[in-house]
Amino acid sequence: MVQPVLDVVGLKKSFDDIHAVRGVSFHIDPGETYGLLGPNGAGKTTTISMASGLLESDAGTVNIYGEPMTTKTLDPKAKVGLVPQDIAIYPDLTARENLRFFGKLYAMNKEALKTRVDEVLEVIGLSDRADDRADEFSGGMKRRLNIGIGLLHGPRLLILDEPTVGVDPQSRNAILESVERLSDEGLAVLYTTHYMEEAERLCDRVGIIDQGEIKAEGTRRELLRMVGKADRVRIAVSGGSHNVAESLRALPGVTDASAADGMVELIAGDAGEVLADVLRLVTDAGASVMSVAVDEPDLEAVFLHLTGKALRD
Amino acid sequence: MKAVAIATANLLRFVRDRSNIFFVFVLPIGIVLLIGAQFGGDFSPKVGVVTGGTEIGAAIRAGLNAEADVAVVDYAVEAELVAAIERGGVSAGVLIPANADAALAEGGVAEVGFIARPDGLGPQLETVVAEVVASSAQHVDAARFITGLGVDAAAAADAATAAIGQVPDIEVSVVTAGDSIFPASLGQFDIGASTQLVLFMFLTGLAGSAAVIQTRKLGVATRMLGTPTSVGTIVAGEALGRFAIVLTQGIYILLATVLLFQVNWGNPLGVAIVMLAFAAVGAGAALLMGTLFANDQQAGGVGVVAGIGLAAIGGSMLPLELFPDTMRQIANFTPHAWANEAFADLVRREGTIADVLPEVGVLIAFAVGFLVLATWRMRRVLTVR
Numbered sequence: 001m002v003q004p005v006l007d008v009v010g011l012k013k014s015f016d017d018i019h020a021v022r023g024v025s026f027h028i029d030p031g032e033t034y035g036l037l038g039p040n041g042a043g044k045t046t047t048i049s050m051a052s053g054l055l056e057s058d059a060g061t062v063n064i065y066g067e068p069m070t071t072k073t074l075d076p077k078a079k080v081g082l083v084p085q086d087i088a089i090y091p092d093l094t095a096r097e098n099l100r101f102f103g104k105l106y107a108m109n110k111e112a113l114k115t116r117v118d119e120v121l122e123v124i125g126l127s128d129r130a131d132d133r134a135d136e137f138s139g140g141m142k143r144r145l146n147i148g149i150g151l152l153h154g155p156r157l158l159i160l161d162e163p164t165v166g167v168d169p170q171s172r173n174a175i176l177e178s179v180e181r182l183s184d185e186g187l188a189v190l191y192t193t194h195y196m197e198e199a200e201r202l203c204d205r206v207g208i209i210d211q212g213e214i215k216a217e218g219t220r221r222e223l224l225r226m227v228g229k230a231d232r233v234r235i236a237v238s239g240g241s242h243n244v245a246e247s248l249r250a251l252p253g254v255t256d257a258s259a260a261d262g263m264v265e266l267i268a269g270d271a272g273e274v275l276a277d278v279l280r281l282v283t284d285a286g287a288s289v290m291s292v293a294v295d296e297p298d299l300e301a302v303f304l305h306l307t308g309k310a311l312r313d
Numbered sequence: 314m315k316a317v318a319i320a321t322a323n324l325l326r327f328v329r330d331r332s333n334i335f336f337v338f339v340l341p342i343g344i345v346l347l348i349g350a351q352f353g354g355d356f357s358p359k360v361g362v363v364t365g366g367t368e369i370g371a372a373i374r375a376g377l378n379a380e381a382d383v384a385v386v387d388y389a390v391e392a393e394l395v396a397a398i399e400r401g402g403v404s405a406g407v408l409i410p411a412n413a414d415a416a417l418a419e420g421g422v423a424e425v426g427f428i429a430r431p432d433g434l435g436p437q438l439e440t441v442v443a444e445v446v447a448s449s450a451q452h453v454d455a456a457r458f459i460t461g462l463g464v465d466a467a468a469a470a471d472a473a474t475a476a477i478g479q480v481p482d483i484e485v486s487v488v489t490a491g492d493s494i495f496p497a498s499l500g501q502f503d504i505g506a507s508t509q510l511v512l513f514m515f516l517t518g519l520a521g522s523a524a525v526i527q528t529r530k531l532g533v534a535t536r537m538l539g540t541p542t543s544v545g546t547i548v549a550g551e552a553l554g555r556f557a558i559v560l561t562q563g564i565y566i567l568l569a570t571v572l573l574f575q576v577n578w579g580n581p582l583g584v585a586i587v588m589l590a591f592a593a594v595g596a597g598a599a600l601l602m603g604t605l606f607a608n609d610q611q612a613g614g615v616g617v618v619a620g621i622g623l624a625a626i627g628g629s630m631l632p633l634e635l636f637p638d639t640m641r642q643i644a645n646f647t648p649h650a651w652a653n654e655a656f657a658d659l660v661r662r663e664g665t666i667a668d669v670l671p672e673v674g675v676l677i678a679f680a681v682g683f684l685v686l687a688t689w690r691m692r693r694v695l696t697v698r
Contacts, residue, residue: 089533
């Protein structure tokens with residue numbers, strides 16, 4: 001059996017009365033990209049903070065290649081590259097100075113560091129801005145530098161916490177392509193996101209997390225199988241639709257429904273059979289239908305099925 | 314090496330913020346200069362004199378000129394003297410009317426005017442001028458006394474002048490009981506330089522807490538913990554950066570005061586060891602503050618109050634020797650008091666390294682205490698939240 005790069009077992013963490021993480025377990029095999037998919041506040045960042053040895057857990061264990069990872073252990077951290085959600089760089093240092101600084105914290109020797117800094121600057125597309133201060137960079141460039149720091153020391157596991165939040169589409173695509181390339185090169189990746197399409201595009205396996213618990217885990221195909229062969233219907237509305245979800249769930253053929261912020265979503269075995277009744281219920285509730293879209297099920301539908309709410313809720 | 318990397322990043326960031334140059338290098342010397350000018354000993358107020366071409370006026374002028382702490386400036390007429398006082402050119406003025414000699418010779422009264430602004434040194438100078446005028450007019454009083462005995466005026470004046478010349482000067486000597494708190498050899502800036510050095514080194518240290526908070530707020534401190542770097546190393550690196558800045562400022566103030574104001578700091582090795590220990594205190598305090606407060610505005614506000622307050626309690630604004638006993642005891646709870654006491658040993662009492670070792674020991678204890686608390690707090694804020 002292959003030793004997992006990361007093995008998380010029964011992690012728990014509470015902040016006062018808030019149970020942020022309630023017994024999360026998962027593992028990542030070498031070369032695998034694992035996604036933690038869940039809405040804001042689901043416990044993703046708390047989970048990876050403990051997995052990275054940044055935050056003390058209340059219970060549970062984290063092992064990197066079999067070595068325990070805690071806030072006090074050092075060796076396992078040398079195998080991990082961390083890219084935090086919030087950009088964590090010195091704005092008044094240049095890109096090169098930031099990279100050098102963190103390289104020294106990974107105890108890289110002078111020559112190796114010099115070479116590696118140039119390589120990483122090339123990878124993140126900042127070679128021509130290497131000696132500019134980071135506070136002169138655009139948001140996307142800062143994000144790329146943030147990722148570059150995580151790659152600098154050649155980690156065996158790269159942990160990315162929502163790396164595309166607040167990024168323009170062009171930079172976002174560049175980041176996703178970088179992660180795909182690193183994954184193709186055999187790097188194990190832990191990727192958290194609340195964007196369903198990112199999880200579908202990048203991840204070999206996905207853990208769906210909500211309210212501090214992993215609700216389901218598997219490949220995309222395995223997860224879709226959980227919700228059966230069903231269609232997802234999305235209806236853009238204006239006007240009151242808040243109380244319509246319960247009525248929709250009561251319709252024969254509808255397995256799940258939610259309504260929020262001008263959007264009604266439901267899962268149905270056959271959208272064509274229920275659509276007329278659905279539209280009638282929505283308009284009876286006082287809402288005007290703006291548009292209707294019917295999709296095959298995706299991870300968002302899985303999330304809806306598992307948690308009873310949409311990812312953006 | 315990791316601690317050095319963290320310290321180097323700190324220094325680089327510090328140097329790039331140009332406002333630091335003013336607060337660390339320009340302001341301290343300005344304050345030392347100001348305090349030296351206010352409280353130092355080498356200062357002679359100027360007194361303007363209009364003699365009116367009279368003998369009594371010349372005598373008063375000579376009397377004032379003989380005063381060691383007064384410089385005399387001559388003016389021809391009252392209007393010039395008044396203008397000079399108004400502009401601050403002189404601190405006070407003495408006006409002798411042109412008919413003074415004639416009035417005195419006739420047995421009348423000559424009124425000597427004293428002019429000064431209500432603020433400044435006027436009141437003190439009035440006393441000095443009054444004594445000089447009285448002294449200068451004593452032969453007139455004596456001549457009048459003799460005239461009253463039936464001697465003619467000219468002979469009485471000659472007799473009075475001769476008699477005054479025979480009266481021996483009264484010699485007043487001052488003896489200090491015990492050791493002198495402030496030796497006579499003390500330079501004008503000697504006290505102010507060391508006390509302000511202590512004040513500014515600590516204040517600069519506390520100001521550095523803002524950089525520590527920024528490192529936390531930027532997420533860089535947390536990210537450092539994600540590398541194979543312990544909390545202790547992070548604290549050591551941050552402290553080392555602050556230590557280097559505070560020590561650099563201390564050395565700069567020391568050199569500047571030696572070169573500009575000829576301050577005598579005493580035993581060089583003693584000064585070095587006290588400065589090193591106090592720089593460690595400043596760095597430790599910066600780290601502790603940097604882990605206690607959520608944002609740099611809070612730390613900045615509290616830092617200034619704490620920095621100035623502790624300096625006042627610890628003898629950086631008024632020498633500890635002038636404190637009442639209770640305040641002196643309270644002062645010992647501040648690192649400033651121990652540093653000021655150590656510098657007092659070196660600057661005023663020709664102390665050696667051995668003399669300042671007790672104070673240095675206490676300062677090191679302060680520094681270690683601050684750093685231990687800072688490490689504990691840093692671990693909590695980074696890993697527990």
